[in-house]
Amino acid sequence: MDSLVAQLPGLVNELIAGFVSHPVAGDLSVFGISQYTFWMVVAIIVLCLVLFRFVKQQSKSLVPHGVFVNGVEFLVEYVRDNVLKGTVGDTWKKHFPFIATVFFFVLINDLFGLIPGAKPGTGSIAVTGAVATWSFVYFIYIGIQKKGAWGYIKSLAPKGVSFPINLVVWVIEVFSTFLRLVTLAVRLFCNMFAGHVVLGTFAIMASLFFGQIAAGAAPLATMSIGWELILIIIYAVEMLVAVIQAYVFALLSSVYVQLAEND
Structure with a gap:
């Protein structure tokens, strides 16, 4: 038992080190593709295939x-009715393409994060920061389009x-x-990163105890069943x-658009 506990810190450190960006092609200091970029591209391709098949x-x-x-129609209608119509109101059609794109991009990348060994885009602060930047630019643009640059700047101060x-x-x-x-960027990144670390840690615990079967340590091997059940729940x-x-990401983006239009 003590030997298993002693192995855990090193394995967890190795797990966390695996989340550091490293190049799968090229050189990241100049131009390269990290594991997060690779899996993000894969996720986007899968999303496009899903949507093309859905339309067909x-x-x-x-x-x-x-x-x-x-199933796909339910998600589309959910974004339309519960995210946009409930916040933006009558102008929802204008903003639907952007908000729906944000929703499905974040969703497909989050789901790819559940694949063992995958490093989805939302697991990188660079990607979540980029998506958050697009959301930020979008609602600022909407505010300026609605009120003019100076009008939007003045609208940030309350009247009266x-x-x-x-x-x-x-x-x-x-x-x-x-x-x-x-x-927007930090909330998404931290939730995804923390979830992946927890999943990985419990997977390590389960594998350590399960490995005791080969060593004939039946009591410790039995404990692995508990870790497996916890892992499934997590x-x-x-x-x-x-x-x-x-x-949440799509909803907050919609709220910010609504504030930009109506302040």
Whole structure:
């Protein structure tokens, strides 16, 4: 038992080290493709294939048939009704392409993170930062388009507040607006990274104890069953987290668009 515990820190450190970006092609200091970029591209290709098949299957009948078509249509309608219509309102059609793209991009990458050995885009702060930047640029653009550049800048200060209080509030609102970029990126990355570390750690524990079967240590081998059950439960929870994080990212992006349009 003590020997198994002694092995754990080294294996966990090795697990965490595996999350550091390394090149699968080229040189990252100049131009290269990291494992996160590779799996992100794979996820995007799979997403495109899924959507192309969905459109093809859906066009065959006015009434959706089959688990696949109904499942994808449910997600599309969920984004439309529960994410966009519930926050943005009447202008939802204008923003649907962007918000739906963000939702499905985050979702497919999160789900790829459940594949053993895969390093999805959302497991890298660079990718989550890039998606958050696009969301940030989008809602700023919508605000400027709606009110003009100067009008949007002025809208960050509340109406009816006298000087110099309004200036103080404006500075706070500007800081808060830029903070949205950081929170979008960090929230998604931290949730995915933490989930992968937990999954990996429990997988290591299960494999360590399960390996005792070959050594004839039946009591320790029996304990591995418990670790396996916990691993399965955490795996199921992580599947739920993957969907929730895609929903939260899309929802917050919609809220920021609504604020930019209506402030």
